[in-house]
Amino acid sequence: MRRFSHALILLLGILAFVPAAHAQPAAGEAEQTxxxxxxxxxxxxxxxxxxxxVIGALAFLRDLCDAPDAAEWPERMQALLDSEGPARAERxxxxxxxxxxxxxxxxxxxxxxxxxxxxxxxxxxDRISRLIxxxxxx
Numbered sequence: 428m429r430r431f432s433h434a435l436i437l438l439l440g441i442l443a444f445v446p447a448a449h450a451q452p453a454a455g456e457a458e459q460t461x462x463x464x465x466x467x468x469x470x471x472x473x474x475x476x477x478x479x480x481v482i483g484a485l486a487f488l489r490d491l492c493d494a495p496d497a498a499e500w501p502e503r504m505q506a507l508l509d510s511e512g513p514a515r516a517e518r519x520x521x522x523x524x525x526x527x528x529x530x531x532x533x534x535x536x537x538x539x540x541x542x543x544x545x546x547x548x549x550x551x552x553d554r555i556s557r558l559i560x561x562x563x564x565x
Contacts, residue, residue: 471563474555475511476522479504481552483526488545491530492537 469475486500504523508516534541 469515469563471559472515472518474559475507475515475519478552478555478559479507479519479522480526481548481555482507483523483528484530485526485545485548485552486523487527487530488534488537488541488548491534492541492545494545 482500482504486497486504489500490497504519508519511519530541530544
Protein backbone atom coordinates (compact mmCIF):
# COMPACT_ATOMS: atom_id res chain seq x y z
CA MET A 428 0.00 0.00 0.00
CA ARG A 429 2.71 2.45 0.96
CA ARG A 430 4.54 1.72 -2.34
CA PHE A 431 1.43 2.73 -4.28
CA SER A 432 0.99 5.90 -2.24
CA HIS A 433 4.55 6.99 -2.96
CA ALA A 434 4.28 6.12 -6.66
CA LEU A 435 1.00 8.01 -6.99
CA ILE A 436 2.44 11.04 -5.22
CA LEU A 437 5.39 10.90 -7.62
CA LEU A 438 3.00 10.62 -10.57
CA LEU A 439 0.92 13.54 -9.38
CA GLY A 440 4.07 15.60 -8.89
CA ILE A 441 5.13 14.85 -12.45
CA LEU A 442 1.69 15.56 -13.84
CA ALA A 443 1.69 18.95 -12.15
CA PHE A 444 4.36 19.99 -14.64
CA VAL A 445 2.37 18.89 -17.68
CA PRO A 446 0.93 22.01 -19.34
CA ALA A 447 -2.74 22.52 -18.58
CA ALA A 448 -5.14 22.39 -21.49
CA HIS A 449 -6.64 25.73 -20.50
CA ALA A 450 -4.47 28.53 -19.20
CA GLN A 451 -5.97 31.04 -16.81
CA PRO A 452 -6.58 34.44 -18.40
CA ALA A 453 -3.97 37.03 -17.51
CA ALA A 454 -4.98 40.00 -15.41
CA GLY A 455 -7.05 42.37 -17.50
CA GLU A 456 -7.93 39.83 -20.21
CA ALA A 457 -11.55 38.96 -20.73
CA GLU A 458 -12.52 35.40 -19.88
CA GLN A 459 -13.70 33.31 -22.78
CA THR A 460 -17.26 32.06 -22.50
CA UNK A 461 -16.60 29.01 -24.67
CA UNK A 462 -14.02 26.38 -23.98
CA UNK A 463 -11.71 25.68 -26.86
CA UNK A 464 -11.74 22.04 -27.93
CA UNK A 465 -9.20 19.97 -26.02
CA UNK A 466 -5.95 19.27 -27.75
CA UNK A 467 -4.89 15.78 -28.62
CA UNK A 468 -4.89 13.44 -25.65
CA UNK A 469 -1.58 12.96 -23.91
CA UNK A 470 0.33 9.89 -24.99
CA UNK A 471 -0.22 8.40 -21.54
CA UNK A 472 -4.02 8.80 -21.57
CA UNK A 473 -4.72 5.07 -21.84
CA UNK A 474 -2.67 4.48 -18.70
CA UNK A 475 -4.33 7.41 -16.90
CA UNK A 476 -7.78 6.07 -17.74
CA UNK A 477 -6.88 2.65 -16.36
CA UNK A 478 -5.32 4.23 -13.27
CA UNK A 479 -8.53 6.20 -12.72
CA UNK A 480 -10.56 3.00 -12.97
CA VAL A 481 -8.25 1.29 -10.47
CA ILE A 482 -8.55 4.22 -8.06
CA GLY A 483 -12.36 4.01 -8.37
CA ALA A 484 -12.34 0.30 -7.57
CA LEU A 485 -10.06 0.89 -4.60
CA ALA A 486 -12.23 3.78 -3.37
CA PHE A 487 -15.19 1.42 -3.14
CA LEU A 488 -13.36 -1.66 -1.87
CA ARG A 489 -11.21 0.08 0.75
CA ASP A 490 -14.33 1.74 2.17
CA LEU A 491 -16.27 -1.54 2.09
CA CYS A 492 -13.48 -3.29 4.01
CA ASP A 493 -13.12 -0.42 6.53
CA ALA A 494 -9.50 0.25 5.59
CA PRO A 495 -7.92 3.17 7.43
CA ASP A 496 -7.01 4.83 4.12
CA ALA A 497 -10.51 4.56 2.62
CA ALA A 498 -11.11 8.32 2.61
CA GLU A 499 -7.85 8.97 0.74
CA TRP A 500 -8.87 7.32 -2.54
CA PRO A 501 -11.47 9.89 -3.64
CA GLU A 502 -8.99 12.61 -2.64
CA ARG A 503 -6.29 10.99 -4.78
CA MET A 504 -8.67 10.94 -7.71
CA GLN A 505 -9.49 14.60 -7.20
CA ALA A 506 -5.77 15.40 -7.19
CA LEU A 507 -5.38 13.52 -10.47
CA LEU A 508 -8.34 15.38 -11.98
CA ASP A 509 -6.92 18.70 -10.83
CA SER A 510 -3.51 17.91 -12.32
CA GLU A 511 -4.99 17.04 -15.71
CA GLY A 512 -7.37 19.98 -15.94
CA PRO A 513 -10.95 20.28 -17.14
CA ALA A 514 -10.32 19.05 -20.68
CA ARG A 515 -9.68 15.50 -19.46
CA ALA A 516 -11.69 15.49 -16.24
CA GLU A 517 -14.86 14.01 -17.73
CA ARG A 518 -13.12 10.98 -19.23
CA UNK A 519 -11.03 10.34 -16.13
CA UNK A 520 -14.06 10.71 -13.84
CA UNK A 521 -15.99 8.31 -16.07
CA UNK A 522 -13.23 5.72 -15.72
CA UNK A 523 -13.21 6.23 -11.92
CA UNK A 524 -16.99 5.77 -11.82
CA UNK A 525 -16.75 2.56 -13.90
CA UNK A 526 -14.21 1.11 -11.46
CA UNK A 527 -16.28 2.15 -8.45
CA UNK A 528 -19.59 1.01 -9.93
CA UNK A 529 -18.36 -2.40 -11.07
CA UNK A 530 -17.66 -3.41 -7.48
CA UNK A 531 -20.67 -1.59 -6.02
CA UNK A 532 -22.88 -3.91 -8.08
CA UNK A 533 -21.09 -7.02 -6.86
CA UNK A 534 -20.07 -6.55 -3.23
CA UNK A 535 -22.18 -5.70 -0.20
CA UNK A 536 -19.75 -6.92 2.47
CA UNK A 537 -15.99 -7.32 2.63
CA UNK A 538 -15.12 -10.87 1.62
CA UNK A 539 -11.84 -12.72 1.02
CA UNK A 540 -12.44 -12.18 -2.69
CA UNK A 541 -12.79 -8.42 -2.12
CA UNK A 542 -9.53 -8.47 -0.15
CA UNK A 543 -7.84 -10.29 -3.04
CA UNK A 544 -9.20 -7.71 -5.49
CA UNK A 545 -7.79 -4.94 -3.28
CA UNK A 546 -4.38 -6.56 -3.30
CA UNK A 547 -4.41 -6.97 -7.07
CA UNK A 548 -5.58 -3.41 -7.69
CA UNK A 549 -2.93 -2.01 -5.37
CA UNK A 550 -0.28 -3.89 -7.34
CA UNK A 551 -1.74 -2.78 -10.68
CA UNK A 552 -2.00 0.84 -9.57
CA ASP A 553 1.60 0.74 -8.40
CA ARG A 554 2.72 -0.73 -11.73
CA ILE A 555 0.78 1.84 -13.79
CA SER A 556 2.05 4.75 -11.70
CA ARG A 557 5.64 3.63 -12.08
CA LEU A 558 5.15 3.04 -15.81
CA ILE A 559 3.79 6.53 -16.38
CA UNK A 560 6.48 8.12 -14.23
CA UNK A 561 9.32 6.24 -15.91
CA UNK A 562 8.11 6.58 -19.50
CA UNK A 563 6.64 10.04 -19.55
CA UNK A 564 8.17 11.79 -16.55
CA UNK A 565 10.89 14.36 -16.96
